[in-house]
Amino acid sequence: MANAVQDPLSEASLADPPIQLLDPSGKLSTDARLPLDLATVDLPALYRDMALVRRLDTEAIALQRQGELGLWPSLRGQEAAQVGAAYALYDRDMVFPTYREHGVAWCRGLDPVSLLGLFRGTTLGGWDPYAHHFNLYTLVIGAQTLHAVGYGMGLYRDGSTGSGDPDRDTAVLAFLGDGALSEGETNEAFIWAAAQNLPVVFFCQNNQWAISAPYSVQSRIPAAQRAAGYGFPGIRVDGNDVLACLAATRQALDQARTGGGPTLIEAVTYRVNAHTTADDATRYRAAEETEDWTARDPLERLRTHLETTGAVTDEYFTDLEQRERDLAERLRAGCRGLADPDASSPFEHTYAQMPADLRQQLREHLEFVSTGPQDGEQK
């Protein structure tokens, strides 16, 4: 029998509304808790990147439908959270993503085609994590939060945090979702980061759904409120407001770099599409809910703002549309052009030096592969 309690989640959420700097009608506001100097923000660039990231996502879904990708986890609806957070990063800051941070990857300068290999089955990674200070995607929920902690421990030992040198101090940005809040490893990461005052910012995109589990399965309180229990600040922002996400992440990263320790940012947003292209969201949530969130679209509000304030010209949008088409074409061609990996590659990178037994297995495997199907085997 269910306990007759009030819905504590709603109550706690109402008491702690997400901070908003740009409302769904495109109107700017200020909040004393989250100062943002607009002179430091390139609004047309923010919108451009959000639009391109959405196109990247749309195109990847199409590629999956065409059989070019095995799977795609869509970020639709989370563009503001990801682009806003990414805009707060310094190049030298290190990012530990989940598997849905395509928008962050884009802003870090990764070749977007490199994001597709993992989902096409041509690689288990796809990019150099050190070149863009953007680690490989982590599919095991929450595991990356601890890697961020360790990296932060390294920064501290290197004297690269709290040194007072603005050209040296560095922070770590760890992404996680609302589902990951329930993982023990995330709990450990919060504890380590707090106890050692590490330069780690935990950016939780609370997109309301962990596959089919609504947020209420994970928590009775807003995610940001958990931070207090660990002993560091938590801040709750409108995850569909790119300015709030940027301001919160910038503030938290600044604090981390200068020795102020960790922050948990909860970006309240929504996973507009199903968990992945293999998932069917109609089995567990109502269409009305998705429509309600779509009305709070992260791109629309900034577009409205840009249009109504006359910050950009028609040419800006014409140019952007062309960029989107170019990107889509680049993704289509790039995806189809992703070569199958060499049959020897898994063997080569399992150990720094291939053990003798593995070398023998590789020889046998290559011999098998090179001779093709034998008599009696299906082609």
Next chain:
Amino acid sequence: MTVSMVKALNDGLRKALTDDPQVLLMGEDIGRLGGVFRVTDGLRKDFGELRVVDTPLGEAGIVGAAIGLAMRGYRPVCEIQFDGFVYPAVNQIITQLAKLRHRSAGRISLPVVIRIPYGGGIGSIEHHSESPETYFAHTAGLKVVTCATPNDAFHMIQQAVAEDDPVVFLEPKRHYWTKGEVAPATEVPLEQAVIRRSGTDVTLIAYGPTVPVALEAADIAAEEGRSVEVVDLRSLSPWDVTTVRASVHRTGRAVVAHEAAFSHGFGAEVAARLQDEEFHFLEAPVVRVTGYDTPYPPSRLESDWLPGVDRILNAIDRSLSY
């Protein structure tokens, strides 16, 4: 110099910390206390709390943080307090630590050592006497090694720290206080097996805690006129098939001894390889003498449950009966 295995490990870790400023130790109670077995005794005092790190109580955290440290250029040596407490870290070890080199096409190198006191025979309570080696040996991307003497402890721990791949370093805790001679240098590579005693009638393959037991059994067998060759595997992944094959090629008989359970144990791997590659030279089936397919028993039962001298002698008899 004659020292205990604990002291040899302590000396080896001290040398690793001295030789490379990127090496650091992390684990529960390893700093202030010096570890529950005192393996890290005195190191925090000499190298400071940033290099000999008392971690929060959480094994996943220890290994997960070690991964991040390694990505930042450090060489973390993690201590898991007891064998039975490694399981919370297994997710990080198997899904992350073992795979990131492969996933990154060699760009990420994770030189992380995970030290685990393992095995039984110390009269302890549950979760303190387990032999988890095959979980790790079965995982691609990990190296798994185990020392059986103070000399190996001293050299192998340094070799493990110098490895660019993650190494699960298993320490046979019941031999922690056994003393032995430690040489200043070694010529033996980490992954090479060592013949501890030469013999002609049967090859007895052991590793970690069963090595001293195997040597004792070989001594008794010698009194009965049986010449037993004892091979100490030292490394389980990769393992030195060449040395084992060469020995069995000569003796025609093989017995494998380990504390871990019988089914799916490392002995099965040894037996399979020998029947595959030395089939025509085997005079007898490969005999395994191991722990049983049960949870580790209450300590009052452990001396008969473990593969002790008598059970190993019985196994040798069985091999020689063919």
